[in-house]
Each structure stands twice: as structure tokens, then as C-alpha cells.
Amino acid sequence: MAASLAEGLGLLAAKFEAAGNWPLAAKCNEAVLGSGGELPHTEAATRLRLARLLLRHTHNVHEARQQLERAVGRVGIQSSAVMLA
Numbered sequence: 001m002a003a004s005l006a007e008g009l010g011l012l013a014a015k016f017e018a019a020g021n022w023p024l025a026a027k028c029n030e031a032v033l034g035s036g037g038e039l040p041h042t043e044a045a046t047r048l049r050l051a052r053l054l055l056r057h058t059h060n061v062h063e064a065r066q067q068l069e070r071a072v073g074r075v076g077i078q079s080s081a082v083m084l085a
Helices: 002-018 023-033 040-057 059-083
Strands: none
Touching: 002 023, 002 040, 023 040, 040 059
């Protein structure tokens, strides 16, 4: 259920961004992150999209950097888990 919710919100975010409504696109991405239970690659991709929106439209470098660091950290956790398996 959480995966389909995240997927739907991601698609909605993409439509809002394509229509030039970046604030709603950002809100959809934030909702994906707040829904919980998303897969590591979904979370990382969502954080990358959110960081891109922040940099393009708000120039909020601090928040964008935090999102990028979290995305890299999430992927790093997944990579470590795979290496241990």
C-alpha cells in the first residue's frame, strides 16, 4: 500500500512540476517522504527531486544540501546491507 501511495504522489509531483506548479510538486515529494515505508531507492530519488526543486526555485541551498545528504546516506545504507548479504 505504501509503495502505491508513494508512486501515485510521485506521478502527481511530476505533473505539477511539468505544469510549472513547483510548490505543489514539492508538497507531493514531502508527502512521499512523510508517508513512511518507502523503499530506499524511492526515498533517495524523492529526496533528489525535492533538492532539485529547492535549488531551481528557492535557492535554498541549505535545505537542498540536507536532502541530498539524506539521499546519499539512504543509498549508502542499502549498499552496505547488500554487501553484507
